[in-house]
Amino acid sequence: SQKIEQNSEALNIQEGKTATLTCNYTNYSPAYLQWYRQDPGRGPVFLLLIRENEKEKRKERLKVTFDTTLKQSLFHITASQPADSATYLCALNYGGSQGNLIFGKGTKLSVKP
Amino acid sequence: GAVVSQHPSRVICKSGTSVKIECRSLDFQATTMFWYRQFPKQSLMLMATSNEGSKATYEQGVEKDKFLINHASLTLSTLTVTSAHPEDSSFYICSARDRTGVYYEQYFGPGTRLTVT
Numbered sequence: 001s002q003k004i005e006q007n008s009e010a011l012n013i014q015e016g017k018t019a020t021l022t023c024n025y026t027n028y029s030p031a032y033l034q035w036y037r038q039d040p041g042r043g044p045v046f047l048l049l050i051r052e053n054e055k056e057k058r059k060e061r062l063k064v065t066f067d068t069t070l071k072q073s074l075f076h077i078t079a080s081q082p083a084d085s086a087t088y089l090c091a092l093n094y095g096g097s098q099g100n101l102i103f104g105k106g107t108k109l110s111v112k113p
Numbered sequence: 114g115a116v117v118s119q120h121p122s123r124v125i126c127k128s129g130t131s132v133k134i135e136c137r138s139l140d141f142q143a144t145t146m147f148w149y150r151q152f153p154k155q156s157l158m159l160m161a162t163s164n165e166g167s168k169a170t171y172e173q174g175v176e177k178d179k180f181l182i183n184h185a186s187l188t189l190s191t192l193t194v195t196s197a198h199p200e201d202s203s204f205y206i207c208s209a210r211d212r213t214g215v216y217y218e219q220y221f222g223p224g225t226r227l228t229v230t
Contacts, residue, residue: 034218034219036221041204041224041226042223042224043117043119043206043208043221043222043223043224044157044206044221045221046218046219046220046221049218089156089157091219100147100159100162101147101159101219102159103156103157104156105154105155105156106156
């Protein structure tokens, strides 16, 4: 069965630095992969979607890469701010492009001023 | 971006009673909606998938008679937890899929915290 792992349970960085979060999966490559932000007691908020034929995608200070050879996605936040502190979830689909999502456990990012 | 609302945000009920949670897509039509459950420090676990006008598909281990799902329209799905017990206490989150092109972005509601006493 497909498994998805976010290597770090927690990541602490200094304000202004780049945060890099890792998402690895086993078995087959998904048609697309999504990253979400989740604050305590709230539902996930969609950030970025990257397709299997895309290497990199950017949105403001966010950048996502997708390496189907390594079976890995990296999520970067540049010039991080304390307001970026949250849990970030990686999710990939299974069962084709219309398939359901499975989620990693998330990485809790803390940005210190 | 697409907005999904959920109501109520918090509910406390007594053991044995039933609770209904509503999920609405506010500015798009969602042919598919999903219900997830999340325990503290755990990942979101998919409970069921529902398509408008048809019966929900439940994940393995989820009791369909306990968690009743109705997807009556393209913008509304409901989850009813019947005869709730303390072990049903959890954070329930709905999600709706926005059909844009071939690949589908998925948007989540703010969640409902259910506490069964």
